[in-house]
Structure formats: structure tokens, C-alpha cells
Amino acid sequence: MWHWMSAPDYQAARFAVTHLIALVYLIGFISFLRQFPGLLGERGLTPVARFVERVPFRRAPSLFHFRSSDRWLAGAGWTGAAASLLAQVADFAPVWAWLVLWALLWVLYSSIVNVGQVWYGFGWESLLLEAGFLAIFLGPAHIAPPAPVLWLLCWLLFRVEFGAGLIKLRGDSCWRDLTALYYHHETQPLPGPLSRSFHWLPRPLHKVEVLANHGTQLVVPFLLFAPQPVASVAAMIIIVTQLWLMLSGNFAWLNLLTITLAFAAISGPPAALPDPPGWFAVPVLAVTALFVVLAYWPVRNMLGSGQVMNRSFNRLHLGNTYGAFGSITRVRYEVVVQGAEDLDGPWREYQFKAKPGDPARRPPQVAPYHLRLDWLMWFVAINPSYGRGWLPRFLRALLRNEPQVLALLRHNPFPGEPPKLVKADLYRYRFNSRRDRRETGAHWTRTRSSDLVPPLSLDDL
Template identity: 75%
Template structure:
């Protein structure tokens, strides 16, 4: 009866998508476990316990409204890690276990995002949640993948790519005159080891990059809904483009999840040669097929908001229209900063110094240090330091707590940094200055050994002690 719902030719696509999404969840939960104490824990900069007291459940649905102790948060994180690992072998599970396992992953991560405050305000959080929700209805290996779920995954990928392409054309003239990459590789939030090389390639090639980006984001996504082989070729182009972006910078798991989605449009002709042979496939039973159709109808309704946003004149990036983070709109880099500024934080044992710099794990600091490869891991504090350099308003909720943690040598917050220049006793004063950074040329790099040249432009935060913060 439900044979028409099945898409057996996309069994390999389902296999790849589900395994990559499980890995995406694993990365997300590991990031949470390694960082939440300094960000959201009881001694963190913006404790979850304070947040759930201010914000009711209906505005931030989360399991942590029940309990929000560090022990409870740790248990939830480790449960997510175990469930992510189990999802890698869930192909062999009975059909009833699949939605339970993937539903658990979605509920746990939704609970984190909804109380994660500014630390979890990035578009790839919603992307992981929406993709992870759809994975609940993909089913294990012995089930022929439901075609509507694959369409919805392609629709999600379409919104990611087409939304990003539109916001670029509308948001900044440098995307229209093809000069965006004269700046972007140098000024992006988290440069990687090869970013300086990308920045220094000839400018005509930068224009080719921009043209290729426009084609990939504004034309190729429509081919995802075309018959094979066009849909598979479109997915392959998107994968290649995302790998290029992963080489040129660190964008957490945005590129990784986008690649996972791109496989949803690839047919057997493309994936069967590199994936195992499928077992004998069964069609969806009624108890599974009916929820698939209900979810499909739900996403048809939810499509109104992102379509309205993309076609409207006031398009916004990375917006969730509901607290379940389903049917979101996406986009990135609607505006490009032309000059890179960094907030450099220092501490001193007294008013006369010496002032010692705090080094972060990913963001530029020491000019001699090569930008590290971080993605698909996500350094949340480092990213917000980039936003802070754009506008101090981005630090309103967390910056005072960060400075106080430095003045107290709070160990959980200091773990978020690369090193602590005051290991024995905390500094008496902290301050921050704003510096302009630019990549060195090859000759400058050879002469000085530095990857960056930096110049102080202004005082960002005057020297402060604990009494000043109070």
C-alpha cells in the first residue's frame, strides 16, 4: 500500500546522510561538554540556571527547566555523545528504535540550544536541529528511504544555499562588483591555516571565486529537484564548493552539515560504487508512513515563512520562526567587513604593569602564530570576540562576567583560553585594546616570521579591577 512512498534508488544517499548527521551531533555534544562550564555552568559567564529563572518554558522549551545543575548538564551531554555513537550503528536496529534514538538526539540538542543564549545563536545550531529532526523519519538500513523526507532534506539545502546567495546580492555591493573576496579571507571570523594563501592569490581569481559562489548558490540549488543525473551533479557541485570553503576558513560545522545534506540529492548511479550493497528493502509500514506524511504536510505549511523572507525586500539571515527550530531561514555574510579588528585582552599585577596578553585558542592574537584549523569544532567564545570587535553591544550579556572571571582566575572560564599568563594568582587589573590586523605578504612573512601585522587603534576597555566591575 505504501510502496509509492519509497525511494529505493536513494538507499545509499540515506546511508551517507544519516551517518554524517550522527557525526554532526557528536561534534555538537562534544563541544557542549568541553565548553559549557565556562559559558553556561554555575560558575560560567551566563549560567543556564539564571536564564531559566527569567525565561519561561514556553519561550525556551528545554529539559533544563526541570534541572540545570552542572551535574545534570554533564549527564545530558554524555547522553548525547552515547546516542550519537549509537546512531552510527542504528542501521541494524529495528524500525521502532530508529525514531526513538534520533528523537532523543533532537530533544537533547534542542534543550541545549534553547537555553544556550548568545553562545548558541549561530545559524548552524538551527541547521543541525532541522536536519536532525528530518533524520528521525529516514529509517534504518532495511527500510526503503521515504521519498518525502529526501525531498525535505533537499528543500532544507535549497534554503541554506539560495538564502545565502540572495542575502549576498542584496546585502553588500562587494558581492555585486565581485570584490568581496579581496577582503573576506582576511576579515572572516576565524581564519584557518590556508586563509593567508587564499587572501594572497591574484585578484582576478578572487572574482572567479565570487562568480562560482553566485552560480552555486543561486542557480545550482534549483537542480536539486531535477531528475537524475542533474540532481546528483548539483549535489556534487555543492560538496566541492563546501570543501573549498572548509579549506579557506573555519565555519564550525556549517560546511559539514551542508555537505551531509547535499548527499540527499545523489542517486544510486553516483553513490552505489562507493557504498555497500543494500540489504533486501522493505516498504514503510503504516505506523511509520503516516507520521512521514504528517511531517511533510507540516513542512509545507512552515515553508511560508522562509519563502516570504527570501522573496521579501527585507531579507534576514539565520532566523528561526518557532522555538522548535523547524522551517528556518538561512544565510551568511550579507555584509563583508573591509578591515580586520581584534580585541586584545591583557592583565597586570598592578597599575604599572607589565601587561600580559591572554591568548585565545582560535582567534588571532600573537602575530607570529599561524591561524589554526578548528572546524568542524566550534570555539564559541572566540567567535563572539570577533563580533565584539565589530560592536561592543555583542558583549553586553557576557563581557562583564568574562572580565570578572579573569580577575578571579576562574578555572572553568580560563579553560576556554589557550593559556593563562597569571597561573599563580589572578591579575589585579584587566584591560582591552582594539588592534587592526592584516595578513603579511610573503616577503614580510619571510623577514619577520609573523603571519600578521597588527597596529593598535584605540583603547577598548580601560584598566578595571574587581571593585570597578562591582
């Protein structure tokens, strides 16, 4: 009866999609466990307990409305990490057990995102939740993958790619005149080890890269719905493009998750698998109908003149709109935080784990791991209002040597007694040329631009 719903030639695609989503879930939960004490814990910069006191459940549905202690947060994180590992070996679990396991992953991670405040306001958080929700209905390896869910995964990939392509053309003239990559590799949030080399590629090649990006994001997504092997070729083009982006910078798990979705469009030899059980078709068709309804909002957003990036239209983070780098920063500024015993110094610099600081340090590779404080510091350098809710608390934590917050940093220059004063300055950063790199050994040249936060003591705060 339900044979039309089966897609046995996508067995390998289902395997790749589910295992990679489980891997991204694992990275997400590990990131949470390592960073929540300093960001969201009881002594963090924006405690969850304080958030749930003023934001009702209906606006931010989360398990942490019932309890939000550090022990409860850690328990949810460890449960999610364990469930992510279990999902890697759940291929032959009963269908009902598959549903329960993947639903648990989605509930736990959505509970984190919905109370994560500014630290979880990134598009790839909603992307993981939407992909993870669809994975619930892909089913285990001993039944044929349901075709409607594979179509929905391709529709999700279409929104990621086409939405990003549209916002680029509409958002910044440098995408239209093909000069965006004159700046992007140098000014992106967290450059990687190869970003400087990408930045100094010949400018004609940069223009070719932008043209290829437009083709991949504005044309190729439509081919995902073409007959095979065209859809598989389109998916491979997207995968190659995402691998190129992974080499050029650190974008958390955005690239890995986009690659994951592309596998949903790649077919292979049909597997000899039974159709899904009849009862399983009911939730699959219900979810398909739900996403057909939810498609109205992202389609309206993409077709409208006021397109926005990375917007969830409901509290469940389903049927979202996506996009990235609708505008390109031409000049890179960095927030440099320093402490001292008195105004005469010496001023010693705090080092972050991935964002540029010491000019001699090569930018590290951290993706697909996500360093949330480092990302937010990039936004603060562009517009200080991004730090309004947490930057004073961060500076106060430095003046107190609070271990939860200091654990978010790479180096604390005051390991014994905390400083009496802290300040934050803006510096302009430029990638050194190949010759300057050989002569100085430094990857960056930086010059002080202005004060961001003048010297402050605990009494001032």
C-alpha cells in the same frame, strides 16, 4: 500500498546523511561538554539556571527548565554523545528504536540550543536541529528510504544555499562588484591555516570565485529537484564548493552539514529493500505536511525585500531561513585582553584558542569543532554591544583566575596569582605578504587602534 513513497535508489544517500548527521551531533555534544562550565554552568559567564528563572518554558522549551545544575547539564551532554555514537551503528535497529534514538538526540540538543543564549545563536545550530529532526524519519537501513523525507532534505539544502546567495546580492555591494574576497579571507571570524594563502591569491581569481559562488548558490539549488543525473551533478557542485570553503576558513560544522544535505540528492543503484511499514508512513506524511505549511515563512522571507539571515520562526527550530555574510567587513579588528599587577605593567596578554592573538602564531584548523567564545570575541570587535551581557563577567573571572572560564582560553599569563588589573584594547590585524612572512616569521601585522575597556580592578567591576 506505500510503494510510491519508497526510494530504494537512495539507500547510499540515506547512509551518508544519517551517519554524517550523527557525527555532527557528536561534535556538538563534545563541544558542549568541554565549554558549558565556563559559558553556561553554575559559575559560567551566562548561567543556564539564571536564564530559566526569567524565561518561561513556552519561550525556550528545554529539559533544563526542570533542573539546571552542572551535573544535570553534563549528564545531558554525555547522554547525547553516547546516543550519537549509538546512531552510527543503528542501521539495522527496529524502526521504532530508530525513531526513539533520533528523537532523543533532537530533544537533547534542542534543549541545549534553547537555553544556550548568545553562545548558541548561530545558524548552524538551527540547521543541525532541522536536519536532525528530518533524520528521525529517514528510517534504518533495512527498509527503503522514504522519498518525502529526502525531498525535505533537498528543500532544506535549497534554503541554505539560495538564502545565502540572495542575502549576499542584497546585502553588500562587494558581492555585486565581485570584490568580496578582496577582504573576506582576512576578516572572516576565525581564519584557518590556509586563509592567508587564499587572501593573497590574484584578484582576478577572487572575482572568479565570487562568480562561481553566485552560480552555486543562486542557480544550482534549483537543479536539486531536476531528474537524475542532473540532481546528483548539482549536489556534487555544492559539495566541491563547500570543501573549498572548508579549506579557506573555520565555520564550525556549517560546511560539513551542508555537504551532508547534498548527499540526499545523489542517487545510486536501487537496493533490494522492502517498503517502509504502513504505520511508519503516517508520521512521514504528517511531517511532510508540517513542512509544507512551515515553508510559508522562509519563502516569504527570501522573496521579501527585508530578508533576514538565520532566523527561526518557531521555538522548535523547524522551517528556518538561512544565510551568511550578507555584509563583509573590510578591516579586521581584534580584541586583545591583557592583565598586569599595576598600571605601569608589564601588561601580559591572554591567548585564545583560535582567534588571532600572537601575530607569530599560524591560525589553527578547528572546524568542524566550534569555539564559541572565540567567535563572540570577533563580534565584540565589530560592535561592543555583543559583549554587553557577558564581557564584564569575563573580565571579573580573569581577575579571580576562575578555572571554568580560564579553561576556555589557550594561555593564562597569570597561572599563580591573578592580575590586579585587566584591560581590553582594539588592534587592527593584517595578513603579512609572502615576503614579510619570510622576513619576520609572523603571519600577521598588528597595530593598536584604541581602548575597548580601560584598566579595571575587581573593585571597579
